[in-house]
Amino acid sequence: MSVPRYFIPQPMVRIMAALLLAAAWSPHSAAAEHAGFKDDIFPILQKYCVQCHQPGSQGYESSGLDLRSYEGLMRGTKHGPIVVPGDAFLSNLNVLIEGRAAAHLRMPYQSKKLSRWERLLFRRWVNRGAKDN
């Protein structure tokens, strides 16, 4: 029995369709759409930033930035806010964690850059209004 050259077995078609759907709706892109302060942003701040950005530590003492809470993050540094709700391109927070400023100012200070995923979460969260959500 001869099979037409363009024949693709049915299970293959299903697998290919499933892969395409998975790529389009991967948990990463879907979850990042809903990046929330409590579940996504605050845990990153606690893990990588708070040790220096609280009273008595070097980040707080030199910039005035207290990252122990949403309010502290939104208050910003002694020079003013670091978050422009709706605009991650202009927000100093994103500029610094993405390394778009002077290299010695990249945050977390003098340590490994945040992962792409973590930086993406910050960007989505700011672009979506930087809400206390």
Ligand code: HEC
């Ligand atoms: C090892 C300590 C340390 C860690 C960890 C750290 N910072 Fe900093 N941070 C500093 C210091 C020191 C400064 C002041 C740098 C300067 O002005 O030269 C600073 C300054 C800043 C500033 C203000 C820069 C300005 O415009 O004046 C921001 C925003 C900031 N940090 C965000 C973060 C974020 C977000 C994290 C976590 C991802 C983080 N930092 C982690 C030490 C730290």
